[in-house]
Amino acid sequence: MKISERALGMETSPIRKLAPYAEAAKQKGKKIYHLNIGQPDIATSPKFMEAIRKFDQKVVAYGNSQGDPNLIKAIQKYYDDWGMHYETKNIYITNGGSEALEMAVFSLCDPGDEILVFEPYYANYTTFAKLGSAKITAVPTSAEDGYRLPDQATVEKYINEKTRAILLTNPGNPTGVVYNKQEMDMIAEVIKKYNIALISDEVYREFVYDGTYTSFGTYKELEQNLIMVDSVSKRYSACGARIGCIITKNTELCAQFMKLCQARLCAPAVEQVGAAALYDTPASYLEEVNKEYKKRRDTIAAGLAKIPGLVSSQPKGAFYVMVKFPVDDAEKFAIWMLQDFDMNGETVMIAPGNGFYATPGKGVDEARLAYVLNCEDLEKAMALLAEAVKQYPGRKI
Amino acid sequence: MKISERALGMETSPIRKLAPYAEAAKQKGKKIYHLNIGQPDIATSPKFMEAIRKFDQKVVAYGNSQGDPNLIKAIQKYYDDWGMHYETKNIYITNGGSEALEMAVFSLCDPGDEILVFEPYYANYTTFAKLGSAKITAVPTSAEDGYRLPDQATVEKYINEKTRAILLTNPGNPTGVVYNKQEMDMIAEVIKKYNIALISDEVYREFVYDGTYTSFGTYKELEQNLIMVDSVSKRYSACGARIGCIITKNTELCAQFMKLCQARLCAPAVEQVGAAALYDTPASYLEEVNKEYKKRRDTIAAGLAKIPGLVSSQPKGAFYVMVKFPVDDAEKFAIWMLQDFDMNGETVMIAPGNGFYATPGKGVDEARLAYVLNCEDLEKAMALLAEAVKQYPGRKI
Known part of the structure; x- marks a missing residue:
């Protein structure tokens, strides 16, 4: 066989x-x-177990495919607090950041298409690309340069007509790098110039130790190109809950995410209730x-x-x-x-x-x-x- | 874009x-x-909420990628009770039957490969095939014939060198048909003759109203070809828990399932604890x-x-x-x-x-x-x- x-x-x-x-x-x-x-x-933030203990549905039924409306609203508020406003229809709950990444690949790539990453990068990105028969194209960075991004001309050398997206983690896994304004502006330039997607995996947003953090979600010019990947795993130390989300303001992408959400019916009910409560965790x-x-x-x-x-x-x-x-x-x-x-x-x-x-x-x-x-x-x-x-x-x- | x-x-x-x-x-x-x-x-069987209320992990951590060992053992015992023995290494916990179906497609199909179904069939099968850029080939059945399977010669007409699997639901969604011995023997013949996979979606196993039920898991000659898809959703009325599993005795397939499980790290922790308890539900x-x-x-x-x-x-x-x-x-x-x-x-x-x-x-x-x-x-x-x-x-x- x-x-x-x-x-x-x-x-x-x-x-x-x-x-x-x-x-x-x-x-x-x-x-x-x-x-x-x-x-x-x-x-884990104790809010999680408190909420779960109160969970009391007689029938643990299929939920909304897009996600539990309370959780979606909690995430909306969380982003508002960060100065980024998303409509509830922009937010789709996923089985961890992992499923969000899969959905990004499936929505953007046909077999043979390419996703550009900066190596070293989170190893499972390769697996998610392979699920969609897409290819990872890796732009090198080096230990000696502190894994900083190369200049725009170098990045552009790796882009071709098959390139559908740049996929990055910021703050970085495995590097610990937080991109500076110059690096982020450069990425934004490339995204706009080639009109490709930016998949921004920002699950470590709160884990920045020197200075403040800027999200790609604050780049207004990227609105139609940005796919935000997020998760409660690291933020609230709830890795086992497997609750994440995928967010975009691009309406056509939203329609694809909805179809992908419907195909697997819904995210898990109990963990979504716990995750919604996590967003009430005090600052x-x-x-x-x-x-x-x-x-x-x-x-x-x-x-x-x-x-x-x-x-x-x-x-x-x-x-x-x-x-x-x-x-x-x-x-x-x-x-x-x-x-x-x-x-x-x-x-x-x-x-x-x-x-x-x-x-x-x-x-x-x-x-x-x-x-x-x-x-x-x-x-x-x-x-x-x-x-x-x-x-x-x-x-x- | x-x-x-x-x-x-x-x-x-x-x-x-x-x-x-x-x-x-x-x-x-x-x-x-x-x-x-x-x-x-x-x-929902009350066992679910009882177990979840007792869940008390300080850190809701990543679990085993293959699945919670207690849940795997509970499923093993459930199958033993049905007269089908699987080793724990044959059983992989998934996000509902949905993820099990995705894993089956990804493990079997490259772009352009075909999966044979009998129409009418569960609509999301098409979506799962498309995720893997595979194609659904539909063998017709008809309302007038009670949606029974055609004869072997007819089925074989739809098989070609691209066919990787027959995918079926038994008992059937949307038809309500339960295959009889003659139909099951015919399917087994075809599977062996072409050495392709049989993806048997048996989530409605307990919902048979006239006579007894026979699982494809009891066909010894199919052991190396069978991928069993199962779920707690319908059995215990726990659709929202999204806990299913994929089972096979084919060692090479097991290795692929493990890689796919690792890519998304693990299934949700709390729902797995609830699902394990569901299998203690009295007969x-x-x-x-x-x-x-x-x-x-x-x-x-x-x-x-x-x-x-x-x-x-x-x-x-x-x-x-x-x-x-x-x-x-x-x-x-x-x-x-x-x-x-x-x-x-x-x-x-x-x-x-x-x-x-x-x-x-x-x-x-x-x-x-x-x-x-x-x-x-x-x-x-x-x-x-x-x-x-x-x-x-x-x-x-």
């Missing part, structure tokens, strides 16, 4: 593929500090979370600065940092840390960087570190990492 | 497209008996539900038998019946009932049949009726329908 080329061509998640090595290490009694996965340890929760992550960011940055031969720039947002290690191969290094290394029975797990690149051979000596542990644990993890780099047989310095 | 041909080529759901007419009728104070949508009025609940639907089936069948010129055969399963009306156009008839017809301020809503056919022009005088109302309401709805057929200006007899 034939399996599709599409499915066979998909990769296992780079964040999850070393899980069997971690499992084996744990069975030997090793303690692992997990820097590999973006699962925050922060408590102080988000401020506390931001303060905590800023401390963690400073802790991990200080720890990384002490490791000789390592290249990283201070991350400005999200809770990731992309690091270039002085090793032959970061995946081998990651496996070695799980299998062969420990200090007092403890080790560290990181996500190999190659999975965040589309270009073969790139990112081989890089890795993504998620600073989702408390500062004390992060300090221990950094000490372990420093020692591991020193002892690793494949080190390059 | 370009929208994809894929999205533009998708239809609005035939079940939901007349909703604006219903809305307008309701605003004029008309009462509508909804036979258009398969939303049962049966109370008496399902027996009661079956008894109730059998009564409704008898009620609707009796009502339909009284309408002159109408063609329908007694539905054997699910809670749908496909009806051929003595009218020019069932969609016009449906709209007319909402806009221009009433008896004491009451009317009926039905789902036009053309949306359940792939062949243009087919099903124009047919409609799907869902018997999801109590018998008293169903009797009223049938009286309304009989009168509407009599009064409708486009009637053909």
Whole structure:
């Protein structure tokens, strides 16, 4: 029986593929500090469970395909507070940011069409593109330049008649980069010049540690081109709820989103009720979370600065940092840390960087570190990492 | 900005497209008996809410991509009780049966590949095929023959080198047909002869009213070809939970399902906990539900038998019946009932049949009726329908 080329061509998640090595290490009694996965340890806003406990429908029936009207209104208000106004008909509730990204691909791309990303980028973007038989075109950025965007002329070299969208995460996963005004203006110019879509994945909007944040939603000239992808996962530490949304002011795109929503009938009822309540979380929760992550960011940055031969720039947002290690191969290094290394029975797990690149051979000596542990644990993890780099047989310095 | 041909080529759901007419009728104070949508009025098994109220995770974290292990085990046991044994690694939790169907398409089809269905069929199958740029090939069945399957030679005429799967619902939506041994053996023969997949959507398994039910999961020779699609939606009247699963013993397919599961990280945490508890629902609940639907089936069948010129055969399963009306156009008839017809301020809503056919022009005088109302309401709805057929200006007899 034939399996599709599409499915066979998909990769296992780079964040999850070393899980069997971690499992084996744990069975030997090793303690692992997990820097590999973006699962925050922060408590979910209690609003979520409060609302769910009150949920009392006799029949858990199909909901509105577009989404629970209360949740849509809550999101509308949230954006109003950010100075961006969307009509309720512009907002479609999705199964996490993931389904929002799928819907963007399906609405924009036919087989063979291209989506432009800046590598390194969130690995699942490739999978979502492949679902639609579309292709990821990766514009390179580099560790040495702090993963900043190249100039407009360079970006334009990667655009052709098949390019349907630029897809980016801001603040960035895996880089931690927050785009500055110059970079955002450049992106806006390119979008308008070629009249393509901008898919802006802004799920880490509240996680910015130096200065303020500007959303692509505030670019008036992009209104007809912008597809906003959002989620409660990171904002309220509710990753397991899988509630996100896709937003656009482009009426024709809205019509496509509605058809895609109808095809899968609705998003889950109970989680939508919980998610609507999350948006009532007081601002102080988000401020506390931001303060905590800023401390963690400073802790991990200080720890990384002490490791000789390592290249990283201070991350400005999200809770990731992309690091270039002085090793032959970061995946081998990651496996070695799980299998062969420990200090007092403890080790560290990181996500190999190659999975965040589309270009073969790139990112081989890089890795993504998620600073989702408390500062004390992060300090221990950094000490372990420093020692591991020193002892690793494949080190390059 | 370009929208994809894929999205533009998708239809609005035939079940939901007349909703604006219903809305307008309701605003004029008309009462509508909804036979258009398969939303049962049966109370959700109370196990669902009991489990959810006890849910107490401090961090609503990403779950296992394959699914909540407790839910997987509950499903395994459920199938064991039906005499079908699956290993836990064969079972993948999905966002409703809908995502299971998408995963089946993505794993089997590349652009241009074909999926064979028997029309009339569940309309969203077309959308799922289009997501993967695959094509639905429809083998006709007819109202006059009670929508029974044609013979093997006829089915084989529709198979070519692009055919990747036969996709069917058993018991049938929209037809209410339950396949007999001869039909199932014929399907099994075709699957083995061409070594293609059988996607068996069996979400109505418990809704069989005459005799027993046989699952394609009991066909040992189909083990490597069978993809089972299932869901808690109808079984436990929990449509809004959006929890389904996709099951196969084919190891290579399992590997594809896992990659697809990883791409969207996990299914929703809270609803999975509720769904796992649903499988503890005592057998008496399902027996009661079956008894109730059998009564409704008898009620609707009796009502339909009284309408002159109408063609329908007694539905054997699910809670749908496909009806051929003595009218020019069932969609016009449906709209007319909402806009221009009433008896004491009451009317009926039905789902036009053309949306359940792939062949243009087919099903124009047919409609799907869902018997999801109590018998008293169903009797009223049938009286309304009989009168509407009599009064409708486009009637053909």
